[in-house]
Amino acid sequence: MEIVKALLQGVDLLILDEPTSVLTPSEVEELFFVVRRMSAEGHSVIFISHKLEEVLSICTRLAVMRRGRMEGGADPAQVDRRELARMMVGREVLFSLERKAMEPGGVVLDVKGLSVRGDRGNEAVRGVSLQVRRGEILGIAGVSGNGQRELVEAVTGLRKSHAGKTFLCGKDITNASARLIGDLGISHVPEERIKFGIVPNLFLYENSVLKQHRNRPFSRRLFLDYDAIRDHARGIVEHYRVSTPSLNEPLKNLSGGNIQKLILGREISGEHSLLVAAHPTYGLDVGATEYIRGLLLELREKGKGVLLISEDLEEIFELSDRIAVMFGGRVVGVVDRDRAVVEEVGLWMAGAPAGGAP
């Protein structure tokens, strides 16, 4: 639609910046078709994307930028993914992560018929039911705006649901406060990490205890124990390789990847049984993305449950044991990863019913 608008204004050069991040696989194909047509008709297109498959598929010439500089150009017909990634990151990047076979344990999160209203009074989540087990990653795929955000907020206590129930290890946590849910063992890596997950103007060490500040050893009755907090922060920085000049750095000065590592480290380090990770690698470079995906798999091996929400189908397929697809506020299909087919999942994302004709 936007492209039509642009074409109507008679453009010579079209710049597309991450155009496919909110599209389903079939919509992406349509977009590529239009872009190829435009190029054939003599329009110029600059296609900016971090998705390697896409740029390799559609572009006639490639340029790689890193840290504001041109790293080099490439011919998509001859270069391969590994080499491109190396140019982007500066080092060899492995693309396959070790994935151990795990036997899922008892049910950690049980959502039954949850219905949640959105900001504008609409029904954002309609009667959703799902389960996450110990040692399992449940990946929720779906285009943004189909109720994933509201579902996450309801499960983590940031939004009220008006129907249905949520259970954590058998305990009813429906509409409990965020504080209680956090104490009971749900960790949350939020979708917009700077807006919701940290306080940018506060220092790194102050951010390292954002949800746990009430607990010992960080606080003793009325006062906070800053020595303990600093130790904790140091631990996270070392263990998760957060790159920062010091513990006293205002967190806003760190890069997105390091901020996310801090958040993840903070959320994982407490006592928890379930991690809710919403778009955890959004906007991060290849290196940080790999690292964080590895962390999620590690959690799974430690027997925790992980509820992963992501628009990146590659990520969903790489990490999940089971895949659920949300469309229009409902779960339209759940399938084991080993039996899932990308095209079918894509169809569900676009609203086609499971197991039926499109």
Added chain:
Amino acid sequence: MNPLVVSVLDRTIAAGTPLLLATLGEILAERSGVQNLGMEGMMAVGAVSGFMAALHTGNPWIGVAAAMAAAAALALLHAFTAVILKVNQVVSGLAVAMLGTGIAGLIGKPYMGVPLPNQLPALRTPLLADIPVLGDILFDKDPLFYFSVVLGLALAFLLARTRWGMRVRSVGENPAAAAVQGVRVSRVRILCTLAGGALAGMGGAHLSLVYSKSWAEGLTGGRGWIVVALTIFTLWRPLRAFLGAFLFGGIFVLQYVLQPLGIPTNLLSMLPYAATLLVLVLGGLSRENRGRHEPAALGEPYMRGER
């Protein structure tokens, strides 16, 4: 009809006009995303400048113009710090409010208690003014009242149905998207703030030139703050400003009506302020409603290039 009732309604219109003008101005500014808490200062500066200019030139219209210019100058300060320097809009508005009331008191000192010889002529609409009761109340009023009514209707139409209105609204809802479409966000915001200030100045001029025909320190009496509350009450819709402004105009008049009943004057003086609190509390009971109408980017500075 009871002459008392007629008189009350008559005075209600007069009391509500400055509120209507200023509220419309604030609605415009807030729709573009700028929260202007300095209204009290702008009304005060408008009132005193209007009075001074009208007194010295003998022409009340020059007074109105001076009032608008002075208030707009004050609004420019707020617009500069809020939109260009992108500081906290609440504090900037507060500073401007204090500055405005201070300057008004300072400059107006020699004019306290001085009577105003040349007043704004009442405009009598030929046929309509002869209607028995309504005629006197509605159609034999000062020109600023008519202007405020026309403005209210025009603003409602402009905001909802014209491209200009859409541009203003988009800047207040989603400045990043507006910028992509080529709208000059800062410019729209500054102009809307200036216009809002000018209207507040006009409201202040009405206070000193029509309503009380004099200047005294504290003439505005917190009306500027009531206007900010009214803007929330109107859910940022100009047509609702009529309801709010004249409702509160009536409350101001009610003070005098109830006086002979023996109620302590101080309790009566509290009426407008208590009513403001009540109105805000009632508005708070339907918070989702407010959330739906509030300009999404209200109070947030816009920085180009931010995601």
Added chain:
Amino acid sequence: MRIEVQVLPRQGTPRFFSTGLLLASIAAGLAAVGVVFAMAGVNPFYALYKIFAGSFGSLYGLGETVTKAIPLILIGAGLALAYRGRFWNVGAEGQLLAGASAATWIGLNLALPHPLLIAAMFVGGFLAGAAWGCLIALLKGRFGVNEVISSLMLNYIAYELITLLITGPWKGKTQHGFPYTDDFAPAAQLWLIPGTRIHLLTLVLALLTAFALFVLMRRSRFGYELRVMGENPEAARYAGIRFLGVSAVLMAVSGGVAGVAGVGEVAAIHHHLSAPTSISSGYGFTAIIVAWLAKLNPAACVASGFFFAGILVGGDAIQVSLGLPAATVQVFNGMLLLFLIAGNFFLANRLVVRVR
């Protein structure tokens, strides 16, 4: 030739730059006030000289400055705390008056020995101010009422209530028809340093409060939650920090210390309750700038409170000699606040000027 100005965020600020910028902002603000004076027909240099000579140039002036600094430090520290939480309490006038009223009632009605009576007055004043302030937090937390408007409305309501009291039920029988309450007995009066109007007890309380609030903000759990709430309310929600709880405590403290200031004023300076504006003297508004000048650091309010007290004392002096109205101090308040926040812009950003 073209001049291009680019605005870039500043990374890291050296201490000297920060202080220098503060001083520059103050100087610019004072210059602007001078311009306003000139417009009003007052010689700005004479006026500004008179102000500072009056407040710092003599022993008497110095004494008056300390006296006026007491309520400014108290209220300023409380406001600094509130503003750190982005809770815009503009109602300190009303909170001060609430404290003054409570102290008046206690002082006139409870027959207690001096030390107990004074203690009761301070406690009562704190609680009254705290209640008046807490109301604002409740209105915001429960009904979403904008705290700037509600606190200001409560100011106006407080003015009217007090005027009602002093002309009605509390009217002094010994005041020959003047709208005051009866005078306090000596047992209800605060001791003043001889030769001055400095009420030592309240001064000590003010200094302790400034320091205590600083510690509270920096090292306590409440202070941490407050700062998170102020810097990023969404993250505060995510972290399970409850707005109503934190803001209620915050406003109780902020309102309470303003109430304590009210007790001091009424028990040491006036010795009775009279017209609200003469009791509060605009301290509630001036303290806003005191807090801002102190960069919202309660401990630094001691210095900025003292500085502003000087302006007030000097302002009183020229008010009398030059016939300026009471609103003049608002010009100082507004102008300096404006320049302070504008100055902050340069603290956070730097301008790169290029000439092509």
